[in-house]
Amino acid sequence: MAVSEQPPGPGVAGWLSDKLFxxxxxxxxxxxxxxxxxxxxxxxxxxxxxxxxxxxxLHKTHVRITHTYCLGGLTFFFFLVLTVTGVMLMFYYVPxxxxxxxxxxxxxxxxxxxxxxxxxxxxxxxxxxxxxxLHMMRVFYTGSYKPPRExxxxxxxxxxTLTLALSFTGYLLPWDQLSIWAVTVGMNMAxxxxxxxxxxxxxLLGGFEVGDAALIRFYTLHVIGLPLLAAIFMAVHFxxxxxxxxxxxxx
Amino acid sequence: MAVDARAVSSTPAATRPRRERDQELLVWPxxxxxxxxxxxxxxxxxxxxxxxxxxxxxxxxxxxxxxxPSKAAWYLVALQELLLHMHPALGxxxxxxxxxxxxxxxxxxxxSNEGQGAWFSTENAIKITLFSAAFASILTVxxxxxxxxxxxxxxxxxxxxxxxxxxxPGKLSAFQNVRAIQTGWEWSIxxxxxxxxxxxxxxxELNWPDDFTHVPMPFNGTSGxxxxxxxxxxxxxxxxxxxxxxxxNMNTPAFVVELFIPVAVMVTLPVIMxxxxxxxxxxxxxxxxxxxxxxxxxxVYFILTxxxxxxxxxxxxxxxxxxxPHID
Ligand code: HEM
Numbered sequence: 001m002a003v004s005e006q007p008p009g010p011g012v013a014g015w016l017s018d019k020l021f022x023x024x025x026x027x028x029x030x031x032x033x034x035x036x037x038x039x040x041x042x043x044x045x046x047x048x049x050x051x052x053x054x055x056x057x058l059h060k061t062h063v064r065i066t067h068t069y070c071l072g073g074l075t076f077f078f079f080l081v082l083t084v085t086g087v088m089l090m091f092y093y094v095p096x097x098x099x100x101x102x103x104x105x106x107x108x109x110x111x112x113x114x115x116x117x118x119x120x121x122x123x124x125x126x127x128x129x130x131x132x133x134l135h136m137m138r139v140f141y142t143g144s145y146k147p148p149r150e151x152x153x154x155x156x157x158x159x160x161t162l163t164l165a166l167s168f169t170g171y172l173l174p175w176d177q178l179s180i181w182a183v184t185v186g187m188n189m190a191x192x193x194x195x196x197x198x199x200x201x202x203x204l205l206g207g208f209e210v211g212d213a214a215l216i217r218f219y220t221l222h223v224i225g226l227p228l229l230a231a232i233f234m235a236v237h238f239x240x241x242x243x244x245x246x247x248x249x250x251x
Numbered sequence: 252m253a254v255d256a257r258a259v260s261s262t263p264a265a266t267r268p269r270r271e272r273d274q275e276l277l278v279w280p281x282x283x284x285x286x287x288x289x290x291x292x293x294x295x296x297x298x299x300x301x302x303x304x305x306x307x308x309x310x311x312x313x314x315x316x317x318x319x320p321s322k323a324a325w326y327l328v329a330l331q332e333l334l335l336h337m338h339p340a341l342g343x344x345x346x347x348x349x350x351x352x353x354x355x356x357x358x359x360x361x362x363s364n365e366g367q368g369a370w371f372s373t374e375n376a377i378k379i380t381l382f383s384a385a386f387a388s389i390l391t392v393x394x395x396x397x398x399x400x401x402x403x404x405x406x407x408x409x410x411x412x413x414x415x416x417x418x419x420p421g422k423l424s425a426f427q428n429v430r431a432i433q434t435g436w437e438w439s440i441x442x443x444x445x446x447x448x449x450x451x452x453x454x455x456e457l458n459w460p461d462d463f464t465h466v467p468m469p470f471n472g473t474s475g476x477x478x479x480x481x482x483x484x485x486x487x488x489x490x491x492x493x494x495x496x497x498x499x500n501m502n503t504p505a506f507v508v509e510l511f512i513p514v515a516v517m518v519t520l521p522v523i524m525x526x527x528x529x530x531x532x533x534x535x536x537x538x539x540x541x542x543x544x545x546x547x548x549x550x551v552y553f554i555l556t557x558x559x560x561x562x563x564x565x566x567x568x569x570x571x572x573x574x575x576p577h578i579d
Contacts, residue, residue: 041279054282057275061368063282070289071556078292081297108305119301127297129326139355140545141380143538146367150358157355164326171324177578180312181321185331189323189343195493197340209314248368 053238055246062247067142071135075163076234078128085121086223093173095219097212100175125167133161144248152240155233162230169222172215180210183218257439313451318578321564328559329552335567336398336429337513346517357545361537375533376542382533383543386524387550394516395558398568401429429512433460433504460504468499521547 002057009017020026021034032043042056061067092111093103107114136156141242146155187210191201206213241247276282323331333342366372371380380579396402404417411525425436439456467474472481483497521544528534528543564570 035279041277045278051279051283054278056278057272058278058282059271059570060274060276063276063285065285067370070285073286074289074293077293081294097312104308108308115305116298116301119304119306120297122306123300123304124297126325127293136354137549141376141542142370143367143372145358145361147358147362147364153358157351161351167326168324174308175312175351176307177309177312177316177318178307180314181318182323182327184314185321185323189327189330189334189339192339193344194340194491197344210312211314239417249480250366250368250372251364 037115047213055242058246059249061249062142068247069134069138071131071138075128075131075135078124078131079230079234082121082124082128083227085117085124086227089121090223095173095177095215097215100173104174104176125170128163129167132160136160142248148244149240149248152237152244155237155240159230159233159237162226162233166222166230169218169226172210172218173222175215183214184210236247319576320481320563320567320578322560322563325556325560329555332395332555332559332563335397338509341510341513350552353548355546357541361541363536363538366538371538373536373542375535375539378544379528379533379539379542382528382531383524384550385526387547388554390520391551391554392558395569398428398430400431401569403427429508432512433508436460463503464505465500466503468496468501471496471499473498474500 015033027033030044031047032040034045035041045051045054045056086092089107092107092114094100104118107118139153139156168183168186172179187201187205191197191205193200202208204214204217206217320327330343330347333346336342337346371377407417409417413483425432427435437459439458439566440456441455444455469572472478472479472483476478484492484495487495524547525534525540525543528539534540534543561572561575564575
């Protein structure tokens with residue numbers, strides 16, 4: 001049988017919350033009642049796919065802000081908001097060399113809240129790069145990469161690289177002087193690699209200089225390829241945190 | 252064949268602290284609440300920031316107009332700064348790749364289980380962190396100033412207070428900056444007429460840098476006695492041909508300046524730092540050493556970013572932040 005019922009509390013509030021959280025429809029969605037008893041509080045975490053990223057219990061020290069400074073969580077939060085604002089920007093943006101710049105400029109002049117979306121996307125992208133670095137430093141200085149978390153540290157290094165790659169590919173999309181020259185500088189670095197340099201530069205740019213082909217490649221990587229990879233590695237990252245017994249703490 | 256699951260989980264790598272139920276909290280509400288507050292606060296902060304400050308949008312992209320300076324995104328500016336001091340492949344790709352590999356390797360080198368899950372848990376962790384941050388920042392700044400020849404300006408201006416015609420002495424011409432070893436420094440030593448030194452005229456002297464710019468690599472197929480000469484390896488597939496150093500002559504002065512010195516600096520300075528920390532008695536185990544190396548790497552990245560973003564003006568000259576031209 002389903003979860004144990006709670007007697008409704010006294011008064012109108014009790015009656016109301018009983019009607020809201022103990023009815024058939026609520027139960028069909030959430031399975032458990034409103035999480036106000038320890039039992040329901042565990043059930044809500046264990047039965048909800050999003051909350052299930054967490055364990056049901058965690059050690060006291062790990063809710064202290066000064067242990068994690070929320071940095072991993074913030075990085076993930078930035079990633080989520082970047083996905084939302086990114087999708088909104090995609091409604092207005094066409095990745096073609098003769099349109100991209102006008103589309104971005106039109107966000108400011110023609111589209112309500114367009115500039116808010118673009119600014120949020122831009123500043124949070126910077127925020128994510130900063131927070132991923134800080135997160136790495138907090139994990140390092142708390143010695144949390146030690147066994148059995150070696151592999152999760154490696155997953156983290158991959159996530160760091162993916163975050164930088166996401167930011168780098170996004171940088172080209174506004175197609176202004178800042179983007180094209182920053183990417184030209186970056187790609188020239190890639191071009192100097194011994195033996196494979198010229199080839200990898202050519203593959204990334206789809207040509208010898210930053211043009212239409214490069215724009216569509218960067219765009220595709222930026223909006224689907226890299227986010228998908230990042231999401232996969234984040235899933236592994238979170239899964240491993242739980243498999244490794246939650247966050248590290250002194251033996 | 253059956254695998255014993257316990258055999259996997261009881262290896263030392265998987266030891267974990269005992270669970271103490273009485274020390275545990277429920278994720279709902281204790282953690283979910285914090286996450287909710289953090290998310291709300293940061294969303295609000297960024298909405299406010301975004302209404303106050305617009306993302307930049309310069310003129311439409313145009314490959315015919317090169318802005319001066321043209322800079323990479325801020326998190327790559329550190330690499331761009333390295334390019335000024337070494338071979339582009341080394342600064343832009345090889346060094347950063349090694350840095351990532353070293354970062355990834357920490358847990359595999361520092362394998363002890365002790366001191367996890369608490370800030371700066373070894374006895375001297377904080378001292379080591381501060382020392383290596385100071386060591387790395389001072390030396391990075393000093394090396395950049397040296398490579399820009401700033402010491403030449405300083406010494407010259409002081410010396411000219413006393414003697415108006417003072418010039419940087421010729422004997423020290425190799426020490427104006429790193430590149431001066433290749434371009435600003437000439438010396439020669441007499442060699443016997445009989446010695447045959449490669450192709451070209453024998454003027455009885457070995458001159459730096461000219462006589463060292465085409466030193467044949469061993470087995471490059473075009474130098475040495477007859478039996479060491481052969482045709483280009485055209486039977487190999489193209490990419491392998493590119494790998495084989497057929498006909499390759501080494502430009503020794505450029506090699507010294509662009510590869511040898513930078514690599515030597517990047518390898519020896521961390522080693523010296525760790526030795527100093529051991530001498531001080533602060534580094535007692537691998538964890539301590541790792542803290543030093545990690546801090547040093549983060550600091551160098553940070554300092555290079557600041558200098559690259561804030562102190563590089565037109566032509567990548569070293570200038571003060573307010574002299575960095577505004578690009579639009
Ligand atoms: C997109 C990037 C990343 C995201 C979204 C992310 C997310 C998280 C989250 C939410 C946690 C839980 C604890 C906390 O918030 O500190 C965590 C822990 C951890 N992260 Fe990350 N992370 C990212 C990148 C990295 C990087 C770059 C590294 C290291 C190179 C790393 C290594 C770890 C390790 C080893 C843990 C376990 C820490 C412990 O047990 O205390 N992560 N990560």
